[in-house]
Amino acid sequence: QKEVEQDPGPLSVPEGAIVSLNCTYSNSAFQYFMWYRQYSRKGPELLMYTYSSGNKEDGRFTAQVDKSSKYISLFIRDSQPSDSATYLCAMSFRNAGNMLTFGGGTRLMVKP
């Protein structure tokens, strides 16, 4: 079993829809949680970062962490075709020098 599990999709939604992306993890020692976005043939780029349970909002994006359930989510409101990409959850241990463990990624397609 992988340390971080993520539904690979693809997830196809119409423009304007609310998107929910999820990851589960097995190691309760993970302390920092991130969402990265990766466009085709590009490197991943950081979208959201959080270290505590609860919600964190940034524009159309909301990251949610539930440490008791070992479950994290990313919500995208008013999805746009430009949001079409692969979304990777990532997490790290405290004092781990930013060494990240990634999920497998969920491919999202937003249709105009």
Add this chain to the structure above:
Amino acid sequence: DTGVSQDPRHKITKRGQNVTFRCDPISEHNRLYWYRQTLGQGPEFLTYFQNEAQLEKSRLLSDRFSAERPKGSFSTLEIQRTEQGDSAMYLCASSSLADYTGELFFGEGSRLTVL
């Protein structure tokens, strides 16, 4: 462009040959990472440098893989006696020592195809 740059972008080689990839991180970043990504999978950690010191190396990294960062600036990743299973995208990333957010700045990767 002051981002992370990787070279070459694509390398095709025959099984058994050696290949070397180069990464130039963002100039003020102390930390440099190598990850490997296969199709449909997330990046997998390979190794990590803080300045010129290699601080961590994945147990998944066989003895055929070696990485260096001789002067704490650019880094090279060499794969000896390549195998078809080495075909993947090799991603380099860098970050600042002072950054606690987990933000890694990735390059666009070096894609390896082993025939």
